[in-house]
Amino acid sequence: MSMVPPGGQPPAGSEDESRSPTALRIVLGSQLRRLREAADVTPDQAAYEIRASRSKISRMEHGRVGFKDRDVADLLTLYGVTDEQTRARMLSFARQANTPGWWSKYDDILPDWFEVYLGLEGAASVIRTFELQFVHGLLQTEAYAHAVTVLGHKAAPAEEIDRRVSLRLKRQDAFTYPEPPQVWSVMDEAVLRRPVGGRAVMRAQLDHLTEVASLPQVTIQVVPFGCGGHAAAGGSFTVLRFAEQELPDIVYIEQLTSALYLDDREDVDHYLEVMNELSTQALTPARTARFLTEITRET
Numbered sequence: 039m040s041m042v043p044p045g046g047q048p049p050a051g052s053e054d055e056s057r058s059p060t061a062l063r064i065v066l067g068s069q070l071r072r073l074r075e076a077a078d079v080t081p082d083q084a085a086y087e088i089r090a091s092r093s094k095i096s097r098m099e100h101g102r103v104g105f106k107d108r109d110v111a112d113l114l115t116l117y118g119v120t121d122e123q124t125r126a127r128m129l130s131f132a133r134q135a136n137t138p139g140w141w142s143k144y145d146d147i148l149p150d151w152f153e154v155y156l157g158l159e160g161a162a163s164v165i166r167t168f169e170l171q172f173v174h175g176l177l178q179t180e181a182y183a184h185a186v187t188v189l190g191h192k193a194a195p196a197e198e199i200d201r202r203v204s205l206r207l208k209r210q211d212a213f214t215y216p217e218p219p220q221v222w223s224v225m226d227e228a229v230l231r232r233p234v235g236g237r238a239v240m241r242a243q244l245d246h247l248t249e250v251a252s253l254p255q256v257t258i259q260v261v262p263f264g265c266g267g268h269a270a271a272g273g274s275f276t277v278l279r280f281a282e283q284e285l286p287d288i289v290y291i292e293q294l295t296s297a298l299y300l301d302d303r304e305d306v307d308h309y310l311e312v313m314n315e316l317s318t319q320a321l322t323p324a325r326t327a328r329f330l331t332e333i334t335r336e337t
Contacts, residue, residue: 060157062135064101065284071099077117087116105132144205151297164279169225182243185235222257224316244334259320269312
């Protein structure tokens with residue numbers, strides 16, 4: 039069974055769009071960092087070679103910026119990479135990494151800090167989330183997404199709201215890819231009890247959760263009020279895991295006007311420990327399905 043986003047059909051070219059340029063940038067940046075360290079070159083020396091700052095080298099090595107052919111070629115020379123096939127492969131990789139993602143058409147409403155997340159989400163093989171207030175964007179209906187968007191952008195004109203909702207629903211195209219990500223969403227009971235958009239919108243959203251919970255690539259669990267406090271009371275977060283070995287797990291924590299991206303192993307391990315604890319405290323997926331049905335009847 040494949041999931042089609044609410045109101046849509048599987049997009050043309052889904053397989054190509056699933057290849058995230060953000061992930062490619064991170065992989066290439068990691069390779070450049072290893073080459074620099076193997077050549078015993080400091081970030082300052084690398085920066086001087088390409089007429090840039092140390093911070094730009096850091097951004098390149100973390101995949102936070104695009105790559106210029108000249109910069110990559112000069113760095114490869116500095117690092118002693120002379121094999122023409124290797125150089126050609128890495129330069130080709132850099133050009134692929136510079137390809138605009140599908141979200142580029144939303145540049146007028148898309149902050150830079152969230153653009154990074156869209157690229158990572160699109161490349162992830164496993165997406166584990168904990169939500170304290172709203173249903174995760176990948177699991178929202180159009181009406182629910184509209185209500186959530188209005189809450190955060192009350193002064194925005196209707197056209198902008200529609201574009202923001204369109205962007206959110208476009209993310210759900212990932213479910214139609216040949217190899218869709220595994221989505222494991224744990225949510226506080228408060229998410230289900232908060233009537234975002236009104237009773238009718240919330241009832242439809244609950245029905246949608248019940249539907250998607252039956253998909254093999256989706257796992258939904260609810261942490262009921264009866265559990266009392268829990269380790270993630272501080273807020274929502276997402277852990278992204280990738281099929282590419284070069285990519286580390288990344289924890290994403292969204293704030294009102296920015297976001298944190300954590301890839302330090304100690305930080306990631308702490309959040310994974312919390313996520314595992316939440317999954318243990320939460321109702322099982324089967325019990326969650328029955329719980330969703332119960333709440334829907336009450337709504």
